[in-house]
Amino acid sequence: MMPIVVAADVRKAFGTVQALDGVSIEIPAGQVHCIVGPSGSGKSTLLRCINQLERIDSGAIWVDGELIGYRRVGDKLYELTDAEIARQRLTSGMVFQRFNLFQHMTALENIIEGPVTVQKRRRNEAIGEAMALLERVGLSAKRDAYPSELSGGQQQRVAIARALAMKPKLMLFDEPTSALDPELVGEVLAVMKDLARSGMTMIVVTHELGFAREVANEVVFMDRGAIVELGSPQEVLVHPTQQRTRDFIAAVLA
Amino acid sequence: MSSTTPPTATGMGKTDRFDPSIAHLTHVPRRHYGRWIASVLLLAAFALIVKAFAEGQIDWAVVGQFFTAQSIISGLGNTIIMTICAMALGIALGVLFAIMVMSPNPVLKGVAVFYIWFFRGTPLLLQLLIWFNLALVFPRIGIPGLFEARMVDVMTPFVATLLGLGINQGAYTAEVVRSGILSVDAGQTEAAKAIGMTRLTTLRRIVLPQAMRVIIPPVGNEVISMVKLTSIASVIGFAEVLRNAQTVYYANARVIELLIVSAGWYLIIVTILSIAQHFLERYFAKGSGRRSRPAARPAVEG
Numbered sequence: 001m002m003p004i005v006v007a008a009d010v011r012k013a014f015g016t017v018q019a020l021d022g023v024s025i026e027i028p029a030g031q032v033h034c035i036v037g038p039s040g041s042g043k044s045t046l047l048r049c050i051n052q053l054e055r056i057d058s059g060a061i062w063v064d065g066e067l068i069g070y071r072r073v074g075d076k077l078y079e080l081t082d083a084e085i086a087r088q089r090l091t092s093g094m095v096f097q098r099f100n101l102f103q104h105m106t107a108l109e110n111i112i113e114g115p116v117t118v119q120k121r122r123r124n125e126a127i128g129e130a131m132a133l134l135e136r137v138g139l140s141a142k143r144d145a146y147p148s149e150l151s152g153g154q155q156q157r158v159a160i161a162r163a164l165a166m167k168p169k170l171m172l173f174d175e176p177t178s179a180l181d182p183e184l185v186g187e188v189l190a191v192m193k194d195l196a197r198s199g200m201t202m203i204v205v206t207h208e209l210g211f212a213r214e215v216a217n218e219v220v221f222m223d224r225g226a227i228v229e230l231g232s233p234q235e236v237l238v239h240p241t242q243q244r245t246r247d248f249i250a251a252v253l254a
Numbered sequence: 255m256s257s258t259t260p261p262t263a264t265g266m267g268k269t270d271r272f273d274p275s276i277a278h279l280t281h282v283p284r285r286h287y288g289r290w291i292a293s294v295l296l297l298a299a300f301a302l303i304v305k306a307f308a309e310g311q312i313d314w315a316v317v318g319q320f321f322t323a324q325s326i327i328s329g330l331g332n333t334i335i336m337t338i339c340a341m342a343l344g345i346a347l348g349v350l351f352a353i354m355v356m357s358p359n360p361v362l363k364g365v366a367v368f369y370i371w372f373f374r375g376t377p378l379l380l381q382l383l384i385w386f387n388l389a390l391v392f393p394r395i396g397i398p399g400l401f402e403a404r405m406v407d408v409m410t411p412f413v414a415t416l417l418g419l420g421i422n423q424g425a426y427t428a429e430v431v432r433s434g435i436l437s438v439d440a441g442q443t444e445a446a447k448a449i450g451m452t453r454l455t456t457l458r459r460i461v462l463p464q465a466m467r468v469i470i471p472p473v474g475n476e477v478i479s480m481v482k483l484t485s486i487a488s489v490i491g492f493a494e495v496l497r498n499a500q501t502v503y504y505a506n507a508r509v510i511e512l513l514i515v516s517a518g519w520y521l522i523i524v525t526i527l528s529i530a531q532h533f534l535e536r537y538f539a540k541g542s543g544r545r546s547r548p549a550a551r552p553a554v555e556g
Binding site: 051052053082083086087089090093094096098100101102103104105106113114117118119146147148159162163166 | 439441442444445446447448449450451452453455459460463464540541542
């Protein structure tokens with residue numbers, strides 16, 4: 001199967017901190033990958049580089065077969081324009097830790113904003129699809145609610161619907177349940193499980209090891225900007241071969 | 255101090271500390287005698303001032319007669335038109351320079367910083383005089399081969415006032431717009447990028463509409479100041495309401511009456527604008543309810 005994301009020796013530093021220190025990975029389409037690891041391990045940075053919210057210092061990333069952020073001419077990589085990067089981002093949908101719903105728009109307006117403003121689709125058609133998405137995340141009744149009127153779990157479900165409205169080939173989740181009150185985590189994970197069952201390609205940065213064990217095809221353990229261990233949930237979470245992985249799992253489960 | 259003090263207040267014995275039988279007693283609110291005294295004094299002072307003006311040498315009939323005089327109304331029209339034009343120019347320049355100040359391009363940023371520094375750093379009256387006397391520096395203006403004109407024909411009192419007020423206003427509005435843009439959470443921009451918006455679309459659809467909530471109150475105040483600032487243009491002969499009132503009183507010597515006419519009109523315009531500002535603020539406050547905000551945890555870098 002053709003990989004949806006390929007990263008080759010990706011490096012990224014924030015000042016003196018090496019957030020990504022030579023990351024290479026291939027992620028096949030149609031699978032769920034969960035990236036786990038301690039704070040500051042670079043897992044969110046890797047996700048943000050895939051969506052070009054961060055620029056990489058060196059290396060290369062391909063999404064859906066296309067080199068992202070740069071155009072190769074001879075033996076040099078030339079940075080793309082703002083508009084070209086914006087177009088490349090349409091391949092993937094992103095869900096943020098802090099939801100980032102547009103505060104001045106209702107749930108429905110949040111979902112149709114991309115299809116109408118960016119993809120220039122007809123408003124009525126976009127509203128029809130948005131209502132189907134709201135139904136899917138169980139929030140049809142909240143179509144006219146502003147984000148400030150929704151709970152964290154509801155906001156995150158609207159955010160997932162907003163990302164899906166762009167019909168992405170790949171969904172990126174950046175710690176989607178970390179900012180939620182514990183009793184609201186379940187409703188968001190349920191929507192994500194439903195999405196995984198429908199065959200969506202997903203890359204999920206998460207601390208929810210239970211979710212990773214149940215849903216992921218592959219689990220990636222990262223530490224200090226590098227991939228330490230990669231394999232099935234059984235391999236990485238139950239029988240890890242690396243001491244750092246064992247320490248992390250022990251710390252999380254403690 | 256007052257006779258309503260409960261007689262048992264001093265008897266805080268063990269027995270009546272938790273005496274449930276007092277639960278049915280009537281509650282008597284505290285009396286605010288100080289408020290009554292202050293109110294009476296202020297009302298008396300106000301009545302004296304009103305009486306003084308009523309008996310003073312003001313011919314109120316003249317005030318009434320000139321309130322809707324043709325010259326005053328046309329001056330009023332010019333005041334309103336100038337307020338609208340100068341404010342429109344000021345807001346347009348303000349948005350432009352706010353974006354330039356925040357630009358990563360050092361030349362754009364430098365030009366904007368210089369603009370704000372220069373026009374906030376010199377008196378408005380002085381700027382108006384410079385614009386009005388620009389013909390002394392550049393007798394002719396134009397693009398060679400396209401058009402050319404004498405500066406004195408171009409730089410009319412209207413144009414000089416518009417440029418003076420508008421460009422000066424832009425320097426202040428730029429700072430207001432910048433603080434409005436900064437008030438919008440960076441996550442909003444990231445979410446906009448993630449659904450494929452370009453920088454300009456993000457600014458137009460996501461950032462500016464939310465910045466408006468912060469921008470509107472100070473800009474509303476500035477519109478109100480602008481109404482009154484237009485009176486400065488009377489010194490370069492722009493026929494706004496104060497200038498026309500002066501022209502009338504130079505002729506009929508009814509100085510105070512005509513100044514009262516002008517003051518009345520300024521108050522009317524400002525009152526209408528204040529009401530409009532209230533409704534505008536309410537419109538742009540949509541979605542900004544304080545209920546159930548997202549948990550304000552620091553964004554964890556994983």
